[in-house]
Amino acid sequence: MNKGWVKLKHALVIGGSGMLAKASVWLSENGFHVSVIGRNAEKMQVLFDENPTRMTPVLVDYTNRVELLDQLHRIQNEHGPIQLVVAWIHSTGQHVIPCLIESFSHAQPWKLFHVSGSSSNLQEIKDKMVIPAHVSYYQIQLGFKTESGISRWLTNAEIYNGVIKAI
Numbered sequence: 001m002n003k004g005w006v007k008l009k010h011a012l013v014i015g016g017s018g019m020l021a022k023a024s025v026w027l028s029e030n031g032f033h034v035s036v037i038g039r040n041a042e043k044m045q046v047l048f049d050e051n052p053t054r055m056t057p058v059l060v061d062y063t064n065r066v067e068l069l070d071q072l073h074r075i076q077n078e079h080g081p082i083q084l085v086v087a088w089i090h091s092t093g094q095h096v097i098p099c100l101i102e103s104f105s106h107a108q109p110w111k112l113f114h115v116s117g118s119s120s121n122l123q124e125i126k127d128k129m130v131i132p133a134h135v136s137y138y139q140i141q142l143g144f145k146t147e148s149g150i151s152r153w154l155t156n157a158e159i160y161n162g163v164i165k166a167i
Helices: 021-029 041-050 065-079 096-103 122-128 156-166
Strands: 009-014 032-038 055-059 084-088 110-116 135-141 144-147 150-153
Touching (some): 021 041, 021 055, 032 041, 032 065, 055 065, 065 096, 096 110, 110 122, 135 156
Parallel strands (some): 009 032, 009 084, 084 110
């Protein structure tokens, strides 16, 4: 950890090198040091080549619980406790949110913005979780738009702008 420097707030963006890349950049431009979890080294490289400051790449497959916990501890030791999480987690990552809760300080409040796919049952997801009182939990559901009678998926810009608006 940098001693003597003004401490930035610390955010974590899971899936932050793909469709949430611009949300990662926005957080870094708005007073956060952003740790970005991604699995794709090429996407991560592009993100960090274009935005090298106030961000830390975290190449880890979040389906590996042990590696995820190790990386969560590492980034908090280097950049301080995490106050905000934006998490785009596929169905194979059911243990990710419990890992976050386990590895973050229980004395400090933090916010979790959980991004889910359009077919997700938000109430079912929420009912299966145990969210401690010090965690403010928000759900963001991706969807589609109908234009001229034709449905289409949201663009990355629509997704990251929606996430930014939610934050």
